[in-house]
Amino acid sequence: MCLYDKAVKMAACYQENQKVDAVILAGSVSRKVDDHHSDVELHVLWKEPPNDKDRMDPVNKSKNTLHTFYPYEDGEWSETYHDKNGVKFEISSFLTTTITEVTADVKEKLDTSYEKQCLLAAIQDGEALFGHPLVGRLKQDLAVYPHALAEKMILEHMDFGSPWNSRKALLEREDWLMYYSVICQVHRHLFGILHGLNRLYVKHPSFKWMSDTLQQMPAAPDQMAERVTHVFQGTPVQALQETEKLVEEVVRLVEACGFKNAPAAGEGPTAEDSIFYNHDKSMGKA
Secondary structure, X not given: OOHHHHXXXXXXXXXOOOOEEEEEEEHHHHOOOOOOOOOEEEEEEEOOOOOHHHHHHHHHHOOOEEEEEEEEEOOEEEEEEEOOXXXXXXXXXXXXXXXXHHHHHHHOOOOOOHHHHHHHHHHHHOEEEEOHHHHHHXXXXXXXXXXXXXXXXXXXXXXXXXXXXOHHHHHHHOOHHHHHHHHHXXXXXXXXXXXXXXXXXXXXXXXXXXXXXXXXXXXXOOOHHHHHXXXXXXXXXXHHHHHHHHHHHHHHHHHHOOOOOOOOOOOOOOOOOOOOOOHHHHOOOO
């Protein structure tokens, strides 16, 4: 039985509980990028807080083996278990109202938290296995990525940090741990910028599924996935050269979308300085 079929079977166990609003298939299986290392990720939405029995009934009925069982924390209940074939299931439970609140935090309050964006991305990219009307409404709420959120994501990540200014010294000194830490941090910033530029919610806090995500970005440096791979498989000198080129290209992409200059530290952007003051001409309306 494939992972998708296993997910459907487990979703049927959850939907027997009248407290459950919806079950959403998330993760690599929903994005159709799963492999032999993958597990099954399910997001269960509840009308009211589940108790321990609510959470354990599907595990017991399916005769799976519980691995972890965490209490409510930061808006989520979570547990993991394995089936008899060793397939791992990761279950994340939320109140449906929590999803609505997180959507408002990100879209209206412009909260750029990766954890919150990852939850929204899981719903946007996920597949409803139960509660299709509700999931459809949640997806519709996420359909338009706000201009202001895109602008904030770009501005927050345009500062690559003072260690980046010392990159050549770190290379010459062969301070490899700090050197590659700086390289990694700069690439995280580049991906943060590109998510804002392309109006995509961050799918994973460490940018898992990088190559797949880049395919969804019309505004990105040519062959970026292959070039990032080369950064980490080439020599330290090549890593720096390629990273510097990617920084230049991403900055040019931002400028091409109407970006003039970032505000000084502590100052907010004016309407004239808005990254998207020319957005409709350069990118098209959302």
